[in-house]
Amino acid sequence: MNGFARYILKTVMRMKKWKTVCCGVGIGLCNALFGAGGGLLAVPYFKACGLRQKSAQALSLAVTLPLSALSAFVYLWRGYVTLSDAVRFVLPGLLGAAAGTLLLKKSPDRVLHGIFALLLCWAGVRMLAG
């Protein structure tokens, strides 16, 4: 526990850049309010940190997975959703995820970047439409 506390302290001390704070708070808000969209903010952030497209997309999962777990728990707890609502999507989702994992490894950065830009645009239009 002491090590964990020290890690948190060190990380906070290192956060000189407001970009990290703003991005992080934005990602948390999106994940909580919209149930999606955190990853779409995390990828540009990681790229601004110097990661290539592929790594940024892979690493964005490390942020969105714990957040989504927390949000899912809150949504369940408040009764917005039940486990049985989601259970029938899990198996095809896992199959798709296996395919997606392979695809991300094989795809060139430029293609990923293009698809990411298109999907970002698409998500924006959908959100705007309400």
Next chain:
Amino acid sequence: MTWMPLISFIAAALAGVCGAMGFGSGTVLLLYLTFCLSVDQQTAQGINLLFFLPAAFLALTVYLAGRDLPLRRAGGLLLCALPGAALGYALLSVLPVALLRRFFGAFLIVLAIKEFLSLKKTKKQPTFR
């Protein structure tokens, strides 16, 4: 009606692909749930969150095993995201979420334009990792 299970399967699988690749499973799944099944927005968001967990866990395990990712950066970002999420939960039933969605949508389009503009630079850039 006999087509519905197949369409549902395809939608969920596609969402899994998108989720695992870091594009966000919501881009596909939320659309399918709200438009095709007319699930209400909040339930759809909950389903999306629950759905994302196993898919992302699978993908992340593979990525972490396969390449050297700077997890420290993710840790810093996550640390900032937690207060944001807490604020979000507190305001979930108070805020006009529909209005916020529009603002966020506009912001995403700005981000998308930025991505399109930087597309030329992503040829064979010598970035680390």
